[in-house]
Amino acid sequence: MKKSSALKAQARAAMKGNWGWSILALLVVGAISSIADSITLGLAVLVTPVFAFGLASFFMTVARQGSAPFTTIFTDTFSGFFKKWLAMFLEGLYICLWSMLFVIPGIVKSYAYAMTYYILLDNPEMSANEAITKSKEMMKGYKWKLFCLDFSFIGWYLLSFLTFGLVLIYAIPLMNAARAQFYEELKAQN
Secondary structure: OOOHHHHHHHHHHHHOOOHHHHHHHHHHHHHHHHHHHHHOHHHHHHHHHHHHHHHHHHHHHHHHHOOOOOOHHHHHHHOOHHHHHHHHHHHHHHHHHHHHHOHHHHHHHHHHOOOHHHHHHHOOOOOHHHHHHHHHHHOOOOHHHHHHHHHOOHHHHHHHHHOOOOOHHHHHHHHHHHHHHHHHHHHHHO
16 A cells, blocks of 8 residues: 555646546535535435535546546436435444444544445445445555545645635545545555
């Protein structure tokens, strides 16, 4: 597995020419989530989690092909809607239950389940629980590496306080692209 700096460099290279679409994808998904939340909590609970799959698909396509059509956030969101929603629900439920023990087991499990989106996108025939289980298997011995990758963005998040969140327009797409690169590396090793 490559170091965090190498994964971030790969993510930056993949993002060349994709910054505009990436930022637009994040803003559109954020707007849809906000609108759904303002209408009713039930609609937000249905719609918001599934759009995470659309974003994961967008950044996975960027990592693999160097670009992705903006429409990826919609096409890969609505195909297999219920299965994706169920995967998100189960993942959240499991993390919540593990967090009831203490915070640390919940954090560890959130990293164990971190590849669920990508696995389900690559294997749409899998059930939600199978994708979560596969993520746990893939992440054995790699949770710390993903944590280090996420932690390497801490400077951007601290800087976002000084810029009233403006820096996050750059950091969030880069972090998503780096996580997609992490998945590609992990998949190649398994």
